[in-house]
Amino acid sequence: MQRITTGVPGLDTVLGGGLLRGRSYIIQGSPGAGKTILANQACFHRAAEGDQALFVTLLSESHDTLLQHLSTLDFYEPHHVPQSVYYISALGTLQREGLDGVARLLREETASRKASLLVFDGLLNVRDATGSAPDLKRFLHTVQTQAAFAGCTILMLTSAQLDDQSPEHTVVDGVIELGNMVTGVRTVRRLQVRKFRGGASLEGLHQFQIDQRGVTIFPRLEAQYALPSMEDEASSPEDRAGTGIQDLDAIMGGGGIPRNSATLVFGPSGIGKTTLGLHFLAASQPDEPALHYGFYENPKRLLSKATALGLDLRSQVGKGQLEIMWHPPGERLLDAMGQGLLDAVARRGVKRLFIDGLGAFERAAIHLPRLVEYFTALTSELRARGVTTVATWESRNIVGGSVETPAPELSSIVDNLVYMRFVEWRARMHRLMAVVKVRDSAFDQDLHHFCITKHGLEFVPQKDGADALLSGFAHRSPAAAGEVPSA
């Protein structure tokens, strides 16, 4: 079946390629939900594709007010109106000739303009104008049949909260619902395809936003990438990406992190997780474009930090070898973050990725349980794209007697785990690191003492059993009578 794209970012993905030609769809949502913008966006996209679009209203809002609003949005191209996007009102026809007249008007106008897309705004008024459900169904059937015959796709907009048993829903080929959910003190816009005949669509609630660009939909990442978009790039466990820290490479089994894998570095704030990530980025080779996807330091501060650690990221950025994407604090949409990340990876063919702060994803998640499927899909997709990922997770305890792990599911989703913590020893804080897991590989399971110097993250040669420090309540082990080496 032939599809026509809507051009609304994300919507065609959700619909499995677009709307079906000659079929009719309802777009429903409360006033302000974004129906009119979405429909107009589709009209201007069809016009850009060389088609004709017809926008018919039964509403009292005047077209010039509508056009004034639209003209502030990026997709609005004035030269398409009235040549390719045409606005007419059917209210007068409805008043004089009833629904039969409206149906006739739609047929005539669709044919004379050779429209491939017809938007009919004001389905609620049709409901008000019909005396009965059979009348309403007859009108919809008529319009639908005419459209199918003309090969014109129809979007019918309504602010009514129609349910699945309504005459409207039973007749049309698809129903797209736009909603606005209140969660805590914020609201999140969500789109759901409630019905879609003749094709598979991505199920569930997809977040969307309305801004200068119009409507942008972010398909649920775990639905879109339930299966990775491509097959995994084959790599053997011996194929490694150096972390830029020789000692760390050694304890991970030699040579660094297995390529096309996801590594989680977890530990408290200030321990050196970002430093480890900066080493990893600085070690990127010309054939491995690198990306820093962070939430804490802005690019300027990050580069200064790298310089202070003896890492030359500035020239990496200058050469285009490294991109720094910084996301200042704010309310974010989880799927927008994932999509933005995958887009940035695709744009430059990124092979080395450092995500500083998976916690920001957790905070953006409205529904926490989905994070497991979300991270599973994200890491699988990154693996498939041949990306070696290092991500950080901040644990809450600075020091303490218990070993705090991130969510158990997260630990099992990633391939490799590196654990960092502080210990107190003789009125000083010391840093310890241990590799907890490496995919398909043997690794050094010892605890290692490290420090942060002007050369970055450096291991401190062990003279006594650092394992004694793991409890967080440091004590001299019987086997080691010497001092803990100072940094």
Place this chain on the structure above:
Amino acid sequence: MAKLVLVVDDEVLIAELTGEVLADAGYRVLLAHDGREALEILEREKPDAIITDYMMPRLDGLGLALAVSAAPQLRHLPVVLTSAVAGDVLERYPGVFARFLQKPFDLTDIVATISGLLREE
């Protein structure tokens, strides 16, 4: 007798409001909601001026104005085009429209435009 103005707009509220403002200013008014209906009215009525929207079903404002200028008995009628998006129609069809009013227009402009046009006559 008061001058007669034909107001053509598919948007019912705009047509009615324009008509009321003109009636308040002392004009007699006829309403049509598309170009074809306007031409039907012109077969039996003799208005002194036409105000028409551009985008309308069945026959648009340009089609109406071209039909008017092609008919010997109507071509003297001044046609005022109102539109939010007239595109390049004024340049492509010079002389077809007596005036152009950008939508949304000030209702006093409508009266001033019509009275100015009819005074010229």
